[in-house]
Amino acid sequence: MTPDFWIERWQKGEIGFHQASGNDLLPAHWPVLGSAPDSTILVPLCGKSLDMAWLAAQSHRVVGVELSPLAVDDFFREQGVEAETRTVGPFMVRTAGPITIWCGDIFDLPGEAVKDVAAVYDRAALVAFPSRLQTRYAKTLETLVPSAPVLLISLSYPDGQIAGPPFSTPLMQVTELFGARYNIGICETRDGLAQSPNLRERGVTALDEAVYVLRPKIT
Ligand SMILES: C[S@@+](CC[C@H](N)C(=O)[O-])C[C@H]1O[C@@H](n2cnc3c(N)ncnc32)[C@H](O)[C@@H]1O
Known part of the structure; x- marks a missing residue:
C-alpha cells in the first residue's frame, strides 16, 4: 500500500470508509480511557x-496525521474554519482552534508532533495497512507515544473475501501486534455488516467490529 494509492483514492473521491456522522463506537467507549478534558x-x-470534531467538542486537543492534502482541506472547509498553515520538514501542518493535522506520512512523523499526546484513537488506521505495515505501524505508535493508551476499532471478515484495505484484523492479530507492550481489553464486539454498505457491495458477507482498549504495560 503506497502513499500514491491513498492520494489517488482521495483525488478520485473513492472514500467509502468516510462516515458522514462520525463513528458511533467512539462516544460509547471513549470514557473508558479516562482522558482529561484538556489532554x-x-x-x-x-x-x-468527524470523530476529530467530536473529540474537540469533549474539550480535547487533537493531533491528526493524514497523507492526503485534499482530505485535510476538506476537513477544515467542512468544519467551516480557516486553518493556519506552517511547514515542518516534509509535513504541511494545519491548525484551527484545538485541531492540528500533520499532512504527510505517519512513518516520518517527528516527535515534536506528539510531545503532548495522552491517548490515541484509531478507527480504520491499523486496518488500512497490510500485515507488514501493520507491524511497522504498531512499532511506530510504541516509539512515538509509548505511555499513551489506545482506543482501537478493528474489524474482521472471512479470509480472502476481499482484497484490502480494509485488511481483516481479528483479535489474534491485534494480540500479535500489541500484546507484548500493551494489556488488551475488549470493550465491545458487534456485527458491523449492516453499517458497512460499502463492504457489503464489495462482497463481504460477515463483518465483526471490535473495540479494544490497549493500555501500555510500562508507563
Ligand atoms: C481507511 S482511511 C481512514 C480515515 C479515518 N480514520 C476515518 O475513520 O475516516 C485511511 C486514511 O489513512 C491515510 N493514510 C494511509 N496511509 C497513511 C500514512 N502512511 N500516513 C498518513 N496517512 C495515511 C489515507 O489517506 C486515508 O485517509
Missing part, C-alpha cells in the same frame, strides 16, 4: 473524520 489525542490516519 491531547492523536488520531493517526485521520482522513477527514
Whole structure:
C-alpha cells in the first residue's frame, strides 16, 4: 500500500470508509480511557473524520496525521474554519482552534508532533495497512507515544473475501501486534455488516467490529 494509492483514492473521491456522522463506537467507549478534558489525542490516519470534531467538542486537543492534502482541506472547509498553515520538514501542518493535522506520512512523523499526546484513537488506521505495515505501524505508535493508551476499532471478515484495505484484523492479530507492550481489553464486539454498505457491495458477507482498549504495560 503506497502513499500514491491513498492520494489517488482521495483525488478520485473513492472514500467509502468516510462516515458522514462520525463513528458511533467512539462516544460509547471513549470514557473508558479516562482522558482529561484538556489532554491531547492523536488520531493517526485521520482522513477527514468527524470523530476529530467530536473529540474537540469533549474539550480535547487533537493531533491528526493524514497523507492526503485534499482530505485535510476538506476537513477544515467542512468544519467551516480557516486553518493556519506552517511547514515542518516534509509535513504541511494545519491548525484551527484545538485541531492540528500533520499532512504527510505517519512513518516520518517527528516527535515534536506528539510531545503532548495522552491517548490515541484509531478507527480504520491499523486496518488500512497490510500485515507488514501493520507491524511497522504498531512499532511506530510504541516509539512515538509509548505511555499513551489506545482506543482501537478493528474489524474482521472471512479470509480472502476481499482484497484490502480494509485488511481483516481479528483479535489474534491485534494480540500479535500489541500484546507484548500493551494489556488488551475488549470493550465491545458487534456485527458491523449492516453499517458497512460499502463492504457489503464489495462482497463481504460477515463483518465483526471490535473495540479494544490497549493500555501500555510500562508507563
Ligand atoms: C481507511 S482511511 C481512514 C480515515 C479515518 N480514520 C476515518 O475513520 O475516516 C485511511 C486514511 O489513512 C491515510 N493514510 C494511509 N496511509 C497513511 C500514512 N502512511 N500516513 C498518513 N496517512 C495515511 C489515507 O489517506 C486515508 O485517509
